Amino acid sequence: MSDLTLGPEVAQTLPEPVWKEIVAAFARNRLAVVGLGILLIVAFVALAAPLLAPYDPYKVKLGEQFLNPSWNHPIGTDMFGRDVFSRILYGTRISLLIGLVPTLISMTIGVILGLVSGYFGRRVDFLIMMLADMVLSFPSLLLAMIVMYTLGASLLNIFIALSAVGWAGTARVVRAQTLALKNKEFIEASRAIGTKDIAIMLKHILPNCLPQLLVLFTLNIPDSILSEASLSFLGIGAQPPAASWGLMVAGGREFLFNAPWVAIAPGIAILITVLAFNFLGDGLRDALDPYLKS
Amino acid sequence: MSGALVEARALTKLFSVGDGMFRKSGATIRAVDGVDLDIRERETLACVGESGSGKSTLGRLLIRLIEPSSGSLSFGGNDLLALGSRALRQRKRDMQIIFQDPYACLNPRMRVEDIIAEPLVSHDVGRGKSERRDRVAALMDLVGLNRGFMSRYPHMFSGGQRQRIGIARALALDPKFIVCDEPVSALDVSIQAQVLNLLEELKEKKKLTYFFISHDLSVVRHVSDSVCVMFLGKVMESGPTAEVYAKPLHPYTMFLVSAAPRPDPRQRFVEKPILQGEIPSPVNPPSGCRFRTRCPFAAPLCAEIEPPLAGRGPDDERRVACHFPRA
């Protein structure tokens, strides 16, 4: 017994906490840091839009239509004399909201279905994955359009439409991860102990999917933002006079030649935000890479 | 009832290759094929065999971690297969398993304290966090881990220490019976001895019964009271370990025992029989005796009739499945 009670010396140097390594790996990726910076600014703008915007974004001023960019109107005015800069600042709110809410909803659905599908397998798995394949093999914008036409255009319906489209990808990723984890010995150990299935899924499998989910989350947000922009552009998303970037591009497109800023400025805003999310997502994926393989 | 703690009769597990709604399940593998087994209380029964022998599957069947396809299984005189899910969950407190891979058997995202306490939480043992923490600390003492490391994560521990964590978890509910699935084969020689001694010590202290799965003949020799030798899902030979090693009855046992390399350079001068050929595919095992394609003593009879596991010697203590047993 003497050698047992000695208390094995745990590695004398403690490895740095995992998150420190991840942060360090992330910080080495410049693009990712830039992306994060941009997104912090975008988030700040969304929160502080009323304070930052020089004008009321909805106030129609006849006689001030299509003013060139100037000190008073940094990006000019649109066809109703509204300040484009103020509208873009307010547009961050819709874009972030659309980016976050449907992504959260769809991923929650996807996580639940993916866990159930992977863990229980057999018939349940077959049905869920068949449904997911159907959703994935249908052009997603078309599917969203169908939902929007049926339900009518409103913010809530955009959430529903985008969630209905977005869950399938998450479900597949979570299912694959669950399948890989399901036969790991620590899951078997938990079953041997007599832990209930639901507890195994929530305590053992889900936490081990988190790195994947985080990456997926940051990469799904720009998809949602783009989908909203497309729907709004097509006139079945946000409705005028909402300050939605997609809607603004749609509204400005007729005047592309005499007042290009009306359409191009919101387009650039979309571009920058989406790129920032993609940089962030790629950076996270690289930083988390060792933890993505289970 | 034979007074055995665990009693298996004709225990069989089939795995079908390819399983789905539209895919026709093709071949079936008889991973465990009609195994009869008695494990006496406070005994260590070792199960030895090569890959594909079904020894790990058998271990999981014995604690109903996987469901048998057919056969019967009793634990402490109660029919284990008749239990409903609630009763089975209660029963599982008496049966535990220790795994081979000290890395895969611990959830990397849980602290040691939570890993060892998981059985307590699952079965609602101990009131509140502090009582559970005391229990965890006592378990860590028991397996020779410093209780100060309770709040650390598994990756901070060495292989041997992780194996101790797995053992502490298995002991949390005071089980009677533990399946040890190759518990030391992933460990270094010097650590292997520590863990073997710990298991031995715990067996005495906690009055445990072990089903000890291993491919290592010398480890089996050291830890077990009796041994069963498996080949392609069937028991080829069983009996008291010392006797089986000293006088193997089945040709396969004889080859296994002589094949194991020994730390003695003079063994090179000993003419050793070497078993030729490969292990046959479990999807398509040979007719008759499964070992006959590798067996130098095979006769036509062996291809036709499968030899049953028949008792030999006083009290049928030794059993062998061979038409032409040695000695």
Add this chain to the structure above:
Amino acid sequence: MSDTQGDTRRETAGLLEIQGLKTQFRTRRGVVPAVDDVSVSVGRGEVVGIVGESGCGKSVTSLSLLGLVTHPGKVVGGSALFDGVDLLTLDNKGIRAIRGRDISMIFQEPMTSLNPVYTVGQQVSECLRSHASGVSRKAARASVEEMFEMVGIPEPRARLDAWPHQLSGGLRQRVMIAMALICKPKLLIADEPTTALDVTIEAQILALMKDLRRDTGTAIMLISHNLGVIAETCDRVYVMYAGRVMEEAEVFELFDSPTHPYTRGLLASMPRIGGERGPRKPLYSIRGNVPDMQQLPKGCRFAPRCDFAMARCVESEPPLLDASHATGNPGGKPHLSRCWLAEASGAGGQQ
């Protein structure tokens, strides 16, 4: 090739002389001296074993020879004379010419060492043709078939066109051995060649290696954690621990009278097949764990786990000392032990 050096060396000088090899891994948390001042020699036709537990540096030693240590690892010192050429000074091209032709390797995992998209015959003949120019496809195929037969692959001709996944682990390891021997190397490095195999297949492969050594005269450097495998196949053995050679001796001497406490501990902690009957005794066990390679103890690296450690052991690390007088075999083959006990004459030998 440097065979021009003359046959006189054949008897006396070794085939491979590694002197003071140092290989380090740079990590963000510090430098890991994976191989620290290791000297190993292999004579022509000799089978030399390197035994040790995981992380002791036994595999890194062999990888260092062949320039296979990858970033963040680096060979930082020492020399490795192979037939008079220092392998450590060769550039990539030079070492590639030697690798596979004069020195070849087989690894633990025969599946990952074979490329799944080529047949095994293609892979082995490719290996031959890349080192021996002017061998026709047909001639290569014939010699591969011959080699397959020699390493005991049944139906060698049919197996030439088999894909790696169609072969069992044992057959794959035989293919690997055929590939390693096809260029008739002077040295074969076998890194845990049987660890992934079943017991009965392991016995087949070990028997094959012994036969090959007898028939071809290839020197073998056998790396293993398994003292049983080492005992049954090697002529001379190096025991490594924490990047250092702890003991070096001829195989019978090492197993009959090990002098280093680590070697003795390892041997004592092994369960034995032919063990005594009667009440079960606990195994001897070396206490504690392998040291953290970034924070090695100041004195002897084994001292914290050693039952015989003295004040001196914690203070200063012993060099490899001559232990032959301690084993009652003075003047015989060299028996070195990195332990102060070997110096205090005689005392170390008795169990």
